Amino acid sequence: xxxxxxxxxxxxxxxxxxxxxxxxxxxxxxxxxxxxxxxxxxxxxxxxxxxxxxxxxxxxxxxxxxxxxxxxxxxxxxxxxxxxxxxxxxxxxxxxxxxxxxxxxxxxxxxxxxxxxxxxxxxxxxxxxxxxxxxxxxxxxxxxxxxxxxxxxxxxxxxxxxxxxxxxxxxxxxxxxxxxxxxxxxxxxxxxxxxxxxxxxxxxxxxxxxxxxxxxxxxxxxxxxxxxxxxxxxxxxxxxxxxxxxxxxxxxxxxxxxxxxxxxxxxxxxxxxxxxxxxxxxxxxxxxxxxxxxxxxxxxxxxxxxxxxxxxxxxxxxxxxxxxxxxxxxxxxxxxxxxxxxxxxxxxxx
Numbered sequence: 001x002x003x004x005x006x007x008x009x010x011x012x013x014x015x016x017x018x019x020x021x022x023x024x025x026x027x028x029x030x031x032x033x034x035x036x037x038x039x040x041x042x043x044x045x046x047x048x049x050x051x052x053x054x055x056x057x058x059x060x061x062x063x064x065x066x067x068x069x070x071x072x073x074x075x076x077x078x079x080x081x082x083x084x085x086x087x088x089x090x091x092x093x094x095x096x097x098x099x100x101x102x103x104x105x106x107x108x109x110x111x112x113x114x115x116x117x118x119x120x121x122x123x124x125x126x127x128x129x130x131x132x133x134x135x136x137x138x139x140x141x142x143x144x145x146x147x148x149x150x151x152x153x154x155x156x157x158x159x160x161x162x163x164x165x166x167x168x169x170x171x172x173x174x175x176x177x178x179x180x181x182x183x184x185x186x187x188x189x190x191x192x193x194x195x196x197x198x199x200x201x202x203x204x205x206x207x208x209x210x211x212x213x214x215x216x217x218x219x220x221x222x223x224x225x226x227x228x229x230x231x232x233x234x235x236x237x238x239x240x241x242x243x244x245x246x247x248x249x250x251x252x253x254x255x256x257x258x259x260x261x262x263x264x265x266x267x268x269x270x271x272x273x274x275x276x277x278x279x280x281x282x283x284x285x286x287x288x289x290x291x292x293x294x295x296x297x298x299x300x301x302x303x304x305x306x307x308x309x310x311x312x313x314x315x316x317x318x319x320x321x322x323x324x325x326x327x328x329x330x331x332x333x334x335x336x337x338x339x340x341x342x343x344x345x346x347x348x349x350x
Contacts, residue, residue, distance in 0.1 A: 054212030135230030
């Protein structure tokens, strides 16, 4: 069963976030009012990302952030500033990610963050469209012989502090009479090191994160098994601040634009040609040839041309970072287009 200390830590964490939210909200009204203007005046988008999440946001050997979330940051910079390189990445832990956004340290949070009721109504933040549907999973070493979650009864499980995984781990254990022992870590990289050194029997996180951790592990990836079961819904997406509807709309419509581009066959290779020559009304509206849609957000009407050109449509971003062309080799699954059995569906641009 989950210890009383774990319950207390979760309560204290939420109280701390709520208190910081209240104090920051009082002093940050100006920050919330005109993020678009601030970004333009600065000439750089400040984007909050993970400290290291393979496939989503992780620095390479030169310190350049790569991954799905990082590419969303670049697409946003391209759409707003016309240049995908005008991004400053701020690496954040699970504990400081929301306060960094509340305080104005960052302009937007793209950090594999689960959207929940409490986060939506309690932190003074807005949750954007889901850009990756995930679920909480578990990884074990193959030689343990564990094949399912029941085999983890009595096991020590590595879990990151301040995450939905910490809460769900206790909830699932109580509901299913699994007495696992959480070993909680403030930093994800420390959690990975501990698990791969053999100090935990299992590790729990988003299934996509586990796939990335195993794929990039210094030990042999074939020695590890991501169990087939997931115990939660983990809809991941961007966060912005309350009180700035224009900026929140831009972040939302960027995502819808990348999905719509995939639906319509607009890619990084053909977007310029499509913007000049396509006779399809939906493509003309999306790419600003007609409709004046960009100007309604205070942007150039061709802002999505720049965004798609920076790295591609949603399918291209997925394939390159977490799909078959990546070390993670994840299937589209729920993240496929609605026309192909997935949940990705763009609100019409009209």
